[in-house]
Amino acid sequence: xxxxxxxxxxxxxxxxxxxxxxxxxxxxxxxxxxxxxxxxxxxxxxxxxxxxxxxxxxxxxxxxxxxxxxxxxxxxxxxxxxxxxxxxxxxxxxxxxxxxxxxxxxxxxxxxxxxxxxxxxxxxxxxxxxxxxxxxxxxxxxxxxxxxxxxxxxxxxxxxxxxxxxxxxxxxxxxxxxxxxxxxxxxxxxxxxxxxxx
Amino acid sequence: xxxxxxxxxxxxxxxxxxxxxxxxxxxxxxxxxxxxxxxxxxxxxxxxxxxxxxxxxxxxxxxxxxxxxxxxxxxxxxxxxxxxxxxxxxxxxxxxxxxxxxxxxxxxxxxxxxxxxxxxxxxxxxxxxxxxxxxxxxxxxxxxxxxxxxxxxxxxxxxxxxxxxxxxxxxxxxxxxxxxxxxxxxxxxxxxxxxxxxxxxxxxxxxxxxxxxxxxxxxxxxxxxxxxxxxxxxxxxxxxxxxxxxxxxxxxxxxxxxxxxxxxxxxxxxxxxxxxxxxxxxxxxxxxxxxxxxxxx
Amino acid sequence: xxxxxxxxxxxxxxxxxxxxxxxxxxxxxxxxxxxxxxxxxxxxxxxxxxxxxxxxxxxxxxxxxxxxxxxxxxxxxxxxxxxxxxxxxxxxxxxxxxxxxxxxxxxxxxxxxxxxxxxxxxxxxxxxxxxxxxxxxxxxxxxxxxxxxxxxxxxxxxxxxxxxxxxxxxxxxxxxxxxxxxxxxxxxxxxxxxxxxxxxxxxxxxxxxxxxxxxxxxxxxxxxxxxxxxxxxxxxxxxxxxxxxxxxxxxxxxxxxxxxxxxxxxxxxxxxxxxxxxxxxxxxxxxxxxxxxxxxxxxxxxxxxxxxxxxxxxxxxxxxxxxxxxxxxxxxxxxxxxxxxxxxxxxxxxxxxxxxxxxxxxxxxxxxxxxxxxxxxxxxxxxxxxxxxxxxxxxxxxxxxx
Numbered sequence: 001x002x003x004x005x006x007x008x009x010x011x012x013x014x015x016x017x018x019x020x021x022x023x024x025x026x027x028x029x030x031x032x033x034x035x036x037x038x039x040x041x042x043x044x045x046x047x048x049x050x051x052x053x054x055x056x057x058x059x060x061x062x063x064x065x066x067x068x069x070x071x072x073x074x075x076x077x078x079x080x081x082x083x084x085x086x087x088x089x090x091x092x093x094x095x096x097x098x099x100x101x102x103x104x105x106x107x108x109x110x111x112x113x114x115x116x117x118x119x120x121x122x123x124x125x126x127x128x129x130x131x132x133x134x135x136x137x138x139x140x141x142x143x144x145x146x147x148x149x150x151x152x153x154x155x156x157x158x159x160x161x162x163x164x165x166x167x168x169x170x171x172x173x174x175x176x177x178x179x180x181x182x183x184x185x186x187x188x189x190x191x192x193x194x195x196x197x198x
Numbered sequence: 199x200x201x202x203x204x205x206x207x208x209x210x211x212x213x214x215x216x217x218x219x220x221x222x223x224x225x226x227x228x229x230x231x232x233x234x235x236x237x238x239x240x241x242x243x244x245x246x247x248x249x250x251x252x253x254x255x256x257x258x259x260x261x262x263x264x265x266x267x268x269x270x271x272x273x274x275x276x277x278x279x280x281x282x283x284x285x286x287x288x289x290x291x292x293x294x295x296x297x298x299x300x301x302x303x304x305x306x307x308x309x310x311x312x313x314x315x316x317x318x319x320x321x322x323x324x325x326x327x328x329x330x331x332x333x334x335x336x337x338x339x340x341x342x343x344x345x346x347x348x349x350x351x352x353x354x355x356x357x358x359x360x361x362x363x364x365x366x367x368x369x370x371x372x373x374x375x376x377x378x379x380x381x382x383x384x385x386x387x388x389x390x391x392x393x394x395x396x397x398x399x400x401x402x403x404x405x406x407x408x409x410x411x412x413x414x415x416x417x418x419x420x421x422x423x424x425x426x427x428x429x430x431x432x433x434x435x436x437x438x439x440x441x442x443x444x445x446x447x448x449x450x451x452x453x454x455x456x457x458x459x460x461x462x463x464x465x466x467x468x469x470x471x472x473x474x475x476x477x478x479x480x481x482x483x484x485x486x487x488x489x490x491x492x493x494x495x
Numbered sequence: 496x497x498x499x500x501x502x503x504x505x506x507x508x509x510x511x512x513x514x515x516x517x518x519x520x521x522x523x524x525x526x527x528x529x530x531x532x533x534x535x536x537x538x539x540x541x542x543x544x545x546x547x548x549x550x551x552x553x554x555x556x557x558x559x560x561x562x563x564x565x566x567x568x569x570x571x572x573x574x575x576x577x578x579x580x581x582x583x584x585x586x587x588x589x590x591x592x593x594x595x596x597x598x599x600x601x602x603x604x605x606x607x608x609x610x611x612x613x614x615x616x617x618x619x620x621x622x623x624x625x626x627x628x629x630x631x632x633x634x635x636x637x638x639x640x641x642x643x644x645x646x647x648x649x650x651x652x653x654x655x656x657x658x659x660x661x662x663x664x665x666x667x668x669x670x671x672x673x674x675x676x677x678x679x680x681x682x683x684x685x686x687x688x689x690x691x692x693x694x695x696x697x698x699x700x701x702x703x704x705x706x707x708x709x710x711x712x713x714x715x716x717x718x719x720x721x722x723x724x725x726x727x728x729x730x731x732x733x734x735x736x737x738x739x740x741x742x743x744x745x746x747x748x749x750x751x752x753x754x755x756x757x758x759x760x761x762x763x764x765x766x767x768x769x770x771x772x773x774x775x776x777x778x779x780x781x782x783x784x785x786x787x788x789x790x791x792x793x794x795x796x797x798x799x800x801x802x803x804x805x806x807x808x809x810x811x812x813x814x815x816x817x818x819x820x821x822x823x824x825x826x827x828x829x830x831x832x833x834x835x836x837x838x839x840x841x842x843x844x845x846x847x848x849x850x851x852x853x854x855x856x857x858x859x860x861x862x863x864x865x866x867x868x869x870x871x872x873x874x875x876x877x878x879x880x881x882x883x884x885x886x887x888x889x890x891x892x893x894x895x896x897x
Binding site for chain 1: 679790792
Binding site for chain 2: 527529548549551553555557558559561562563565566567568569570571572573574575577591592595721722723724725726727728729730731732733740741
């Protein structure tokens with residue numbers, strides 16, 4: 001079972017990202033994926049988060065308890081949810097939107113300039129899709145094929161090409177990071193923790 | 199028990215002749231519950247006459263009432279008929295009409311039912327221009343429950359819940375209807391049977407939300423509590439105090455206690471009905487993917 | 496009868512429970528939706544608004560919940576399968592017309608996406624505290640059918656089931672969802688139309704002059720006609736005879752209301768549906784419904800790891816209640832545990848049916864979230880230890896950390 005929290009602020013496509021991951025896993029990877037969104041006063045405009053629980057069997061408890069993966073696309077999301085990440089958990093942050101504080105937590109930190117990629121491709125609204133590309137590469141919880149099959153059904157047709165470019169950009173960046181991590185690991189395994197990529 | 203026994207006895211003085219409105223009334227339910235001197239029966243006669251003159255296939259005509267004296271009208275009409283809940287005849291009728299747009303749906307109810315507890319539904323159905331004809335019997339009082347104040351009770355009018363005389367501003371029903379978008383608005387009294395029948399015929403033929411307000415005598419409560427005499431006295435009052443002013447600005451149609459009552463046809467205008475607007479808009483937006491909604495009969 | 500393919504969106508979808516409810520209804524042949532938006536049920540209305548024009552159905556946003564259910568009853572008599580949806584305060588407003596639909600034996604489906612209450616309460620979070628209102632909410636005496644799904648897939652399936660039951664028994668059927676299920680997104684498989692079984696309306700086919708709208712068949716349910724078919728029938732919320740005419744006598748009341756109650760009670764075995772797992776030989780059986788039945792499964796897994804013999808009886812149909820089965824179980828087990836997101840509603844029925852034969856344990860939750868499975872686990876553990884019978888409903892509370 002993998003618990004994921006995808007967090008940011010309204011308008012960043014946070015919930016949509018949760019739906020894309022969930023749909024890819026449940027429809028195309030044929031596993032179980034339960035997606036829930038945080039409702040509440042905060043759900044309109046301000047902070048926003050999607051919870052996705054992935055499993056090989058039916059998900060019984062539908063919410064995230066101790067996330068294995070946290071994606072933070074805003075400082076507020078980072079501040080709110082960073083502490084709930086479990087030991088060995090993966091934290092993915094947007095390089096330009098989140099400034100992580102150094103903690104002693106035994107987590108794997110990945111940084112990706114998703115919003116910058118999106119802006120370079122012409123629209124910051126697709127930052128979440130660049131983030132999804134990176135997420136797919138570094139976490140391995142969802143297959144590349146499944147994500148590629150899902151995205152066309154969940155983005156506006158006129159923007160599909162741009163979205164796929166953003167996804168590929170994020171994915172390629174993630175692969176580079178993994179390659180660097182592998183190289184680093186062979187050199188000095190102790191440095192794996194709190195691995196910053198800038 | 200007693201009433202049944204009497205009804206079973208042959209009454210030779212009553213001719214074998216059929217009732218002239220037998221085809222449209224549920225004769226097995228007659229005698230009706232209305233009091234002597236009440237104007238609802240007269241209004242029903244006008245309605246029945248209107249249907250007869252229109253020569254419609256009555257299988258496609260449906261009547262919906264709420265609760266109250268007038269709420270019982272549905273039960274006496276030999277039509278598909280619904281006696282619903284207090285105030286909700288209009289949304290109920292809306293469901294029937296949208297469920298099968300080929301039907302002609304009439305809401306026949308009282309002022310308290312339609313304008314107090316059902317006021318919200320009245321204004322929204324008028325706004326949407328749902329294709330319904332509403333016949334609103336206004337007797338200024340809640341009669342079935344023994345004479346309580348209504349939203350139509352004129353100031354100084356007495357009722358059991360306005361024992362010192364009402365001081366609230368009553369609704370001017372034609373003005374309310376016009377303001378909310380009704381396409382046809384008329385008011386007559388139970389005295390004006392011929393004109394009332396014509397108005398109901400016009401309203402029935404008008405696509406969209408049409409309203410006919412009928413001022414009717416309630417001898418047992420409105421008349422008695424306000425010491426206005428019996429039904430005939432109230433009819434005499436209408437005779438002497440009704441002022442016919444077709445096309446009158448509906449703002450001038452407020453009714454004051456024992457003051458002249460302006461009657462006539464006030465509004466007759468064109469506006470797309472709910473379903474016309476629905477079909478037009480969706481065809482514009484959806485093109486071939488949309489088939490105009492006509493209901494599945 | 497098979498489903499009309501026009502409304503069936505066959506395929507694998509990733510839908511939330513609210514959207515799955517609308518799809519289930521369209522698949523079941525629902526062609527009229529009248530509703531008023533209210534959180535957390537709004538997404539059902541939104542889905543209908545978008546889909547109805549594409550499948551030849553009609554959607555109307557009414558002015559309030561009173562009007563919504565009134566329009567649904569009217570449309571049902573026009574011959575369309577019809578539904579509405581609501582939550583919280585809207586459910587209270589609809590109670591008047593639940594009674595009218597019961598009294599006039601009008602088939603329809605009303606989905607309640609439960610949220611925290613009383614009053615405005617917790618509009619955006621979950622609850623299961625409308626269960627007794629579902630059972631008894633309208634005035635007067637009646638029996639009703641209520642189903643409770645625990646996933647979007649079940650919401651789709653049970654909405655179809657709800658329509659089928661409502662047509663079969665001419666009764667409004669309540670689909671008791673909750674915010675968690677309504678807003679939870681999961682895979683929903685919509686089968687091909689020919690794989691969906693639909694209960695057609697029981698239309699009277701006899702001569703026009705002979706039709707009695709409330710003359711029951713052998714199963715106590717009368718056949719129906721629709722407006723415009725020439726039967727010239729009358730329908731009233733007053734106590735009425737077989738002709739549908741008001742007959743406000745003690746005899747008529749006895750005959751009519753007795754039948755309204757009996758057509759559900761005497762057909763209860765056909766209506767009631769539940770699932771069981773590990774009940775034989777269990778010391779403790781957890782009885783649960785809706786989202787709580789799902790969270791309970793996690794607690795049960797953990798309890799079984801500890802060696803506790805625990806089973807689950809999961810209510811699919813909550814009303815009518817599986818009285819016979821609970822009486823049997825009460826004689827076999829030490830305790831019956833019921834977690835529910837309220838302070839004790841359906842557990843009252845559980846306790847009544849247990850008749851002091853087994854300990855009855857309530858795991859309450861005030862609403863706003865689902866149970867912590869550890870709370871249910873704790874109650875299972877405590878219940879497995881002893882049998883405190885005759886002390887009424889017991890609650891065991893886990894000491895919370897920190």
